[in-house]
Amino acid sequence: MTPTILSVIVPVYNVEKYLSRCIDSILSQTFTNFELILVDDGSTDNSSKVCDEYAKIDDRVHVFHRENGGVSSARNWGLRQAIGEYVTFLDSDDAICKDTFRENINILLNNKNIDILQYPYSRITENNTEIEYRVESPITYLDKMDIFLNLVYNGPITWTSWGKFYKKNIYKFLCFHEGMCVNEDLYALVNIIAYINCMYISNLGRYLYYYRNDSVCSGSYSPLKSLDYSRTKMLIFKTSLKYGVDAVPFWNDAVKSCIDSWSYYGPCDELKGFLKELRLFTLGMKSKSRSNRMVRLSRIFTPLIAARIKFVMVRILHLNKY
Known part of the structure; x- marks a missing residue:
């Protein structure tokens, strides 16, 4: 049996309107050696049923139903189930372009020293208008201080957990902070720096980030x-x-x-x-x-x-x- 190269972790909570778009974009990837881990985080709409239907038609889809614990808790749960050499995260209301896995996994498999690979993203409104396309020139970071400064000073390294591929073994030492409702991605990335030696910025593939007015990030200060x-x-x-x-x-x-x-x-x-x-x-x-x-x-x-x-x-x- 061929070892699984990639584990794709998607926390799911009350997103029945958007979930099929996300899952379809993953299952239509031209790279196929991956598992899709759907962590149903206590959804009260039809998201759970949507997940189960996909698991019936594609054996790469693994669904886990659990009580609501938040996105960080769901990601940690997914990491404990993951068997891939690499992991990546998607939000369940987002999507990816179809060659994203193939183009970037090829880079990783040919450059085993890369611990994290970041790829481009587009920011899209609810009416499907692209308002930002962020792509950087390819660059390799080999120094922890450079990675830190380019992260916190809004350099090429983004503050999100999505839009990146990670060596799975990084998470033997780390987990997401389950007590946080915002900034958990940046918090996790700052912590990760201590456990990596090489980060690569790719100009291939694209994450499609759909901006919603009712999302946690867009809500008011609290x-x-x-x-x-x-x-x-x-x-x-x-x-x-x-x-x-x-x-x-x-x-x-x-x-x-x-x-x-x-x-x-x-x-x-x-x-x-x-x-x-x-x-x-x-x-x-x-x-x-x-x-x-x-x-x-x-x-x-x-x-x-x-x-x-x-x-x-x-x-x-x-x-x-x-």
């Missing part, structure tokens, strides 16, 4: 989202220390985000720990760089005291407008 942004900013700051880059800008961002979250999400042990940890970064506390008013206040007192001051101001003056 207390939970504010906490997730702080988690991500804090991880980026700590990672900048690890790779020896100028950490002060990332410290500024983390302090501002944690103070905002303290006043919006509310005081909690996790944020308190972040703010205390930020206090220990001497270069940030002594920096004269231009920064937000609350960051400057943090340098005069401490980040935690500044957060408490803003918390009181917000409630007295009703300033918390996001």
Whole structure:
């Protein structure tokens, strides 16, 4: 029996309107040595039935029904079932062009040193209008610091988990943060850098990202989202220390985000720990760089005291407008 080359993981939750488009785009790929893992994350519409029907007609389709746990939990579940040498993720309301697997798997099989391969994407509105096509010139990154900087400074490396192929063995050491509702992709990618040595940007294939107004990412700011942004900013700051880059800008961002979250999400042990940890970064506390008013206040007192001051101001003056 030929070993499975690729595991395609698709979390599914209440997307009956879009699901067939996604699955059809995968099953029509010109590269065929893959398994499709559909993780039905407690759908309450007909998505579960759609998944089961595809499993009946194509033995590459494996369906797992479970209680709702969120997209990160569903991806982790899919990773535990995956048997491919490589894995890739699709959102269940998106799709891919038909030669995407073949063109990029060929690159991976001929260049075994590549740990992650990223390919182009299009951003498409609900009425099928393409509003962005992002394709980069081919480039290979062999340095962790370069990968980190090109990720966090909006270089060629995108913040999404989709649109990439990964060596499966990377995830022996990692999983998606199941407590996050936004920014979980960027959080995961920052963590992944420690476990890879080579990332390649391909100009072949295309992911079709369909932008929906009712998606989690397009929704309004919320207390939970504010906490997730702080988690991500804090991880980026700590990672900048690890790779020896100028950490002060990332410290500024983390302090501002944690103070905002303290006043919006509310005081909690996790944020308190972040703010205390930020206090220990001497270069940030002594920096004269231009920064937000609350960051400057943090340098005069401490980040935690500044957060408490803003918390009181917000409630007295009703300033918390996001």
